[in-house]
Amino acid sequence: MKNKILLLALVFTFSSCSIFQKTQTVSQNVETSTSEPEDSLQKFVGDYEIEVFGLPDGGDGKFSMKVSKESSGLKTIFTTEENNQSLDILGTEVEEGILYIDIYVKEYGINTAFEIYVEGNQVTGYLADMFELEGTKSD
Numbered sequence: 581m582k583n584k585i586l587l588l589a590l591v592f593t594f595s596s597c598s599i600f601q602k603t604q605t606v607s608q609n610v611e612t613s614t615s616e617p618e619d620s621l622q623k624f625v626g627d628y629e630i631e632v633f634g635l636p637d638g639g640d641g642k643f644s645m646k647v648s649k650e651s652s653g654l655k656t657i658f659t660t661e662e663n664n665q666s667l668d669i670l671g672t673e674v675e676e677g678i679l680y681i682d683i684y685v686k687e688y689g690i691n692t693a694f695e696i697y698v699e700g701n702q703v704t705g706y707l708a709d710m711f712e713l714e715g716t717k718s719d
Contacts, residue, residue, distance in 0.1 A: 620674065620677075621649055621653070621654055621674060622649070623698055624647055624654060624674060624679045624696075624698055625647055625648060625649050625654070625719070626646075626647060626717045626718055626719045627644070627645070627646050627659070627717065627718050627719075628643070628644065628645045628646070628647065628696075628703060628715055628716070628717050629642070629643075629644055629715050629716050629718075630642070630643045630644075630645070630694075630696075630703060630713050630714070630715035631643075631713065631714055631715055632707045632711050632712070632713045633711060633712050633713070633714075634711055634712070635707075635711060636688075641707075643658065643660075643663055643715075644658065644659040644660045644663070645657065645658050645659060645663070645681075646659050647672060647679070647681075653672065653673060654672040654673065654674065654679075655672060656669050656672040656681050657669065665686075666685070666686055666687060667683045667684065667685055667686065668683065668684040668686065669681060669682070669683055670682040670683060670684055670691065677697075678695060678696065678697060678705075679694070679695075679696040679697075679698060679705075680693050680694065680695055680696075681693060681694040681696065692707065692708040692709075693707075693708070694706075694707055694713070695707075695709065696713070698717055701716050701717050701718065702714075702716065702717075703715040703716060703717050
C-alpha cells in the first residue's frame, strides 16, 4: 500500500509540473500570423563576378553571371560570351540558404553545380564540390 501511495504522489507531482507551462493558442499569435513572409530569393538576385581557383586546366576561371527572379523561381544567365560557349545552365535553385546553379560543362561532358553562399555583397562557395570560389554580387 505504501508503494502505491508513493507512486500516486509521484504521478501527481510530475503531472502538476506540466500545468505551469505557458502555452500559446492560435488566437494569441495574431502578430506573427499577419506579418508578411520575407522573400528569401531576393537575397540572391543580382550580377555576380566570380573567380574559381585551381581548375583542371591549371588556372583560375572567371565567371560573370546574372541571377534574376521569375514567376517560377530564379534564372541564371552568363553575361560573357566565353562562358556561354563552354557551359550550359540547366537550373537555378535555393536550398537552405545556398544558391545552386546546375551547369553542363561541354568540354568534359559532365553535369555539375556552383554552390554559392551570399553574405551581403561577398560571395564564397564551390564549383563541383572541389574548386573554391570567391567573388562579389551587385544589385
